[in-house]
Amino acid sequence: MDLEKEESIDLGKLWQVTKEHKKIVGGIIVGCTAIATITAFVLPKQYESTTLVQTRSASKEMGGQAAAMLAAATGSSTASPTNNYMELMKSRTVLDPIIDELYEGKDPEKKPDAAGFAKSNLDIKNTKGTNLITVTAKGKTPEEAQQISREVVDNFLTMQTNNSQQTQSLLVQFLNGRIEEAKQDSDDAAQKFADFSREHKLYSPDDQLKQAITQVSAYDKSIADLQSQQKAAQAQYDVATNKLGQQKSGSKAYNINDNGTVQSIRGQIVAKEVELAGLRQKYTDNHPTVISAQQQLAELQSDLSREVSAVVDSSAASLNSAQMELLKNQAVAEASIGAAKASEDAVRAKKDEIEQDISKYPDEMVTYIQLKSDAEIKKTIYTNLVQQCEQNKIQEAMESMDIQVIDEANLPDEKKPSAPKKKLIAAIGFIIGVLLSLGYSVVVAKKQDY
Template structure:
C-alpha cells in the first residue's frame, strides 16, 4: 500500500513539474474549443402535439349495418409512414422548400435533411402524437411542422373515404359481371328444360326414384284393375240370375234389351259427371266413352223385330240396381285398363332411357348448381353494396376520426441547440484533461529522481544520506513569483470560461 502511495505521489510530482506545459495545452484546447462553439449556428425547434380520438358512439350503434374501418390501425400506420419519401416530398412542396432546388441530387439531399430533422413521437395506446422539426430559421421550422400536421390529419381522414369509393366501384363492377353471368346461366337452364321436356325430375326426385315410382304406380293400378274385374264379374253373374225384362212398342217394332239400355243410361250419366271434373283426354273419360260405344254396338246388334206387347209390370228395382252396378264396374274396368296402359308405356319409356336420362339429370343438376352459386354470390354482393352505401353516407356525414391539436405549431424564440453552456463546460474539462495528460506524458518521457526511495532503488544502495535544500531569499522570491504567475494564468483561464458562459447566457 505504501509503495502504491509512493508511486502516486511520484506521478503527481512529475505532473506538477510540467505544470506550465499542462497550462499551455489547457489554454490552447479551451480557446480553440470555445471558438468552435461560438461558430455553431443556433438551431430552432418547433413542435405540435395532436390527440387522435378514434372512439365514437356510432361504432356500436352501426355494428353489422356498416363496414367501419379500424381507424386506430390506420392512424398508427400513417404515423409510421409519415417520414417516408413521398410524404416528406409532399411536406417540402407545401412548405415551399423546393423553390431553389436544382436537380435530382439537391432534391435528394433536401429530402434527407428534412427527414433527419423531422420527427414524430407518440404512442398508439394513448393516441397522443408530437411532431417536431429543427432548423436554423425559426419561421421555417414552424411552417414545416404546420404542413406536416395538416398532412397527418388529411391522410388519416381521407384514406377511409378513398377506400370506400374504390370498394363501391369494385362491387358495382362485380355486380354487373355476376348479373350478366346469371342471365346467361338462366337462359341455358331454360333452353335445357325445353330440349329435355318430360325427361327431368320433379320435386327433387332423380331418374331412379321416378322410375321406381312409375313401377309402383303400375303395379298398384294393375292390382286395382284385377279387383275391378272381379267386382264386375260378380255383378254380371248376379245380373244373369235375375228375370230379364223385354220392352216392346205397342205398335210393334224392335225388341230392346232393358239391361243394355239401363247400363248405357247409367254410363252416360257417369260420363257427364266425369266431364265436369276432367278433360276428354283423361283416362276415366276415354274408358267410359269407349264402353258406351261398345254397349251401343251390342244394343244395335241384338235388336230384332217383335210383335207389339205392352209391359204392364215394369222392371224390378233389384234388376235396375244390378244393371247400374254392372255399368259402373264396366266403366271402372275400362278406366283402369287405360291407366294401366299409360303407366306401362311410361315405365317402358323410362326403362329404355336408362342410359340417357341420368346423364341429362346430371347436366341439369350442374346447371342448377352453377345458377345457385352465382345467385348466392349475387345476393351477397347486393347486401355488401348496401353496407358500403350506408358506410359512405356515415363517412360523408360523420367523422370516424377526430384530430385535436393540443399545442399548435409556433415560431420558437429561444434556440433549441446548441447547448453552449454544456459545450463550453465540456471544452474546459477537455482542456484541463488534455493539459494533465500532456504533463503526465512528459513526466514519463523525461523521468527524474524525486525521492530517496527511488534513488536507493536505482543505485541498489541503502541508507543513503539526504542533504536538505537551503533556500535563499532570492530563490524564495523566485518561487513565489512562479506560483503567482501560474495562479494568474489559471485564474485567467477560469475568467475566460466565465466570460464565455456569460455570453452564452445573454446571447
C-alpha cells in the first residue's frame, strides 16, 4: 500500500504544477504543433490517380467442348485470374519501363527496383465479390501520377496479350502438325474405302446391313471425338512441357492418377461417354437428350480440371504463379488424355459387341463396314482438329479483350494533393506536444515530492 501511495500522483498537484509552469507547458505544445505544421508544408506534395479495369474469363464466351478444352489449356476454369493479374501488374516487365522513364538522367543508384517502386507508388486492390481492379498510382505531380497509373495498365495489357498470343500460337503450331497427320490418314482411309467399293461393286448395302452400319457409325462418332480430344490435349500437354523445359509429367510427379476423387470423376466421364454413344444410335446431336448428355459431360470434364489443379496447388505451393499455371496445364492435359483414352476403350468394347453380330455377313460386307468405319472416324478426327485450331485462332484474337479499362487514369487537381495531409500532421504534432508537456509536469511534480 505504501508503495502504491508513493507511486501514485496527486492529480490536483499535477494540475497545480502545470499551471505554475504554463509557459513551458504551453511552449512545448505550441512548439510541437508548429514543427508539425512546418513539416507538413515542407514535405513534397503527392498526388494520386486511379484507373479502374474489369477482368473477364474468355472461356465464358465459348461453350461446350471448346470451353472445356480451352479450360484445360489455360487453367482458367480452376481459379479467378484477378489475383494473378494484380500480382503481374507489379512485375518487372510492367514496371521497369516506367521506372526507366521517370529516372532518366538521374542518379542510377537512386533508381528503385520494381518491388520497391510498387510498394511506394502503387496501391492495387480488388473489390471483393467483383472482377474489378483499381490501380491507384502516387506521383510528385498530377501528370506523373496519371502517367504511372495509365502506363501500369497499358504495359500489363501489352504483356498479357503477348504472352497469351504466344501460348495460343504455340498451341496452334502443335495442332497444325497433328492436322497434317490426320488429313493424310483421312485421305488414305477414304481412298481404300472407295477402291474397295469400286472393286467389289458395293455402293448401297441392304436395309439390315444399313441398320448395323448406323449402330457402328454412332460408336465411330464417339471414338472419333475421343481421339480428337486426345490429340488436342496432347498438343496442350506438349505446349506446357515445352515451356517448363521438359519437366516431369504432372500426373506422375503429383500422384494424380492415384487420387480417389480424380478416379471417381474419370469413371463418371467414361460412363457418360458410353451413354452418349448409345444415345447417338437413336438421336441426332441436336436432340435435347444428346445435348443434355453433352452438357453433363462438359461439367464432368470441368470437375476433373478443377480437381487436378487442386492437387497440384496442394503439392507445389512453393512455386511461382507462372510455373504453377504451366504445371496445372500439363497435369490437366494429361488427365484429360487418360480420361479420353479410357472412354475410347469402353466405347470400342461396345462397338465390338455390335461387330460380332455383323460377322455373320459375307466377308466382303464386313470389310465394307470396317473400311467405311475407318474412313468416317479419320475424317471426323481431321474435321474436329481443324475446328479446334480455328477456335484457338479466334481465342488468340480475343485475348486483348481479357482486360477492359472502365475508367481511364484521372488527372488529379493540382490544388488538392493526396499528401501530405496538413491538418492531420498538425493534429499529431499537437497530441505529441500534449503528451510531452504532461510528461514534463509529472517529472516536475515528482521532484517536488523529494
